[in-house]
Amino acid sequence: MGLIWFWLVAVMIVGYVVLDGFDLGVGVLHLFLARTEQERRMALASIGPVWDGNEVWLLAGGGTLYFAFPLLYASAFSGFYLPLMIVLWLLVLRGVSLELRNHLAMGVWQTLLDGVFGLASALLAIFYGAALANVLRGVPLNADGYFFLPLWTNWKPGPAPGILDWYTVIGGLVALVALTLHGALWLSLKTQGELEQRARRMVGPLWTGLLALTIASLIATIAVRPASLDNYFHYPVTFIVPVGVVASLAAIWIWNRKEESLKAFLASCVYLFFMLAGACWGVYPVLLPATTGPANDITLARALSGPHTLAVGLAWWLFGMALAATYVIFVYSRFKGKVDLETSAH
């Protein structure tokens, strides 16, 4: 049962990153790529009908984590208190600035709202990456399973780390570049004309940066937490995960060159999936490692909810997510193809 819920929560997180990932990326990119008002509206219209639904994955995933692993939810959310609050503020600013643009489409407002939207998107990507890196590095858990981290201490992933240190900053940059690339691929898929071409040309430098950062993050992770490789050596077949990372990166490059936008975008989804799966597998069956010694680790078994809760939850969860998947597919199919500004007004 624990394993099932571990993977269900993981599915929610992957769903969130893959879906909200591209609209975060578009948020970062539209500042640089869209030169005219027409182009900017095209870029934003490509995420307009779906960004809100994409954010639901975060809420549904958070809720699932809450009842399936209450200790992990309570410990991580209170321990990462400050960065989480900042994430919340950024989500508020980002959502409002995007929506307001539909209602206050004029001069100064536009500049301000676009700036806020872009900046909040970039910072969110960085925070998400840093959060994942914090989990991989471990936190100073006490015997009760709680901790509290300041935003930064000495920038070193030692025994008294902060949220930000050199390692987690690398994690943040990986996320920023990966999601920006993801957004560029989405734009080349959904927009047309100059904007589409610019987005496609942007993929090259982003891809190179991501390749370098992916390698750097891999080396850094092994350096900070050598035990990350144990599971892989124990089950060598799981080296398929790093192979998948490399293959999907290569596929992004090739399909973008061939202007096969959909395939390139899907390859980017696969890349994000393998990166997250690789990270999960690196710590499993620990969910939140302790820097204060393995006895304090929050493991799957320790955090798991009662058996009745999990049994009850499984029944409605599978039904509900099947339903949710239907809506998601329905909406994406209704808005498939290139953005058409004439018909997408609201």
Next chain:
Amino acid sequence: MSAELIHRLHFAFTVTFHYLFPQLTMGLGLLIVALKTVALRSGDEQWDRAARFWGRIFAINFVFGVVTGIPMEFEFGTNWARFSQLSGGVIGQPLAMEGVFSFFLESAFLGLYLYGENRLSKRMHWFSAVMVWLGSWISGFFIIVTDAWMQHPVAYDRLPGGQFQVLSFWQLLLNPWALLQYMHNMTGAVITGSFVMAAVGAFYLLEGRSKEYGQIFLKVGVIAGVIASIAIIFPTGDLHGKYVARHQPAAIAAMEGLFKTETGAGIVLVGQPNEETGQIDNPIVVNDVLSFLIYGTTKAEVKGLDQFPRDQWPTALPLLYYAYHIMAGLGTWFALLMIVAAFLLWRGKLYTAGWALWALLLSFPLPYIANTAGWMTAELGRQPWLIYGLMRTSEGYSSTVSASNGLFTLLGFMGLYTLLGLLFTVLVYREISIGPEPKPAAAAVHAD
């Protein structure tokens, strides 16, 4: 200030601000369905335009509700970690169900409703409106289930470590407390929606512009308003009150300001509770009414606060008392005003009755106050318990998050939400100024 107080204020402030938006979302969602239904059946373009106008306001309101709602789910973990660790196995379920069953539905169909009118058939667009409404009401249900379990825990047992786990899915969802509270709360949301719609209609008529639309808004607002304003008192308020009296007698005593147990207890209409002397200052009391309202007979005994140990009294007693009286007082006003307005509407005189239009216009903020006061009554009445009878509020907050860090983020939220409140007002006022008339061709091409 103690960490406990800061964490309480943190949640209270953010949830109070948040709920200003969903109450309109849920109320307006229903009324937009009404507008779309008439439009679909009659083929009258005017009702479609009316629906489009409210759709724009709905969209603004919805986004503010979403962005202020996301922090709520997180705050269980960030500010109330010990509570979450123990109760996550139960209340995490309805919170996750809200995401899975409601938010996916709501966001998908809202996207279709707002962006898809030109891509969908008329019937499909109507269907999107229905699904958006349904999504918002399902969402409300799961939140009420969560709260109801804290008010009146059912269907649980405890693991050796003290954690709660849920025993029955259906008993959790069909908690009688939840059903009663849900009916009362949704009626409250319809009151907000109908008062806002009627007020905008009254505004247009008093301004002498957009007359046809003003009349549509008044008609729909007043019809929905009169039904909801009566239903909020009877049966929903009555049933809910009696249930609270049975299961949280200390809360009822504090709400009513009843310090001493009385046979044939009177109801306090006005007055200030004095915790020092244990009586109401400057009281206006109607004899026997409280006994009658709770037990259906004027001679029944109602337990006063003197029956409960001091450490089980609601902690913010005067605030609870005032919140309840504000809610009840405003509820009375809503019923009176709407009955009069409905009578005028029936006689065909509402659209020209200036004084009634003014009363409707000026009353639009009151449902927000009443809904807020109602929630304060529920949550303050639950004190000193976090989970009624099982876990005290002082045992639930995050002990690793200091008062200073809590204050830091509370101030952050206060600043941010002040900004949001201003923006929201500007945006909605702007939509009302633009009005429901179709825009000239050039502007219609423009994004909104």
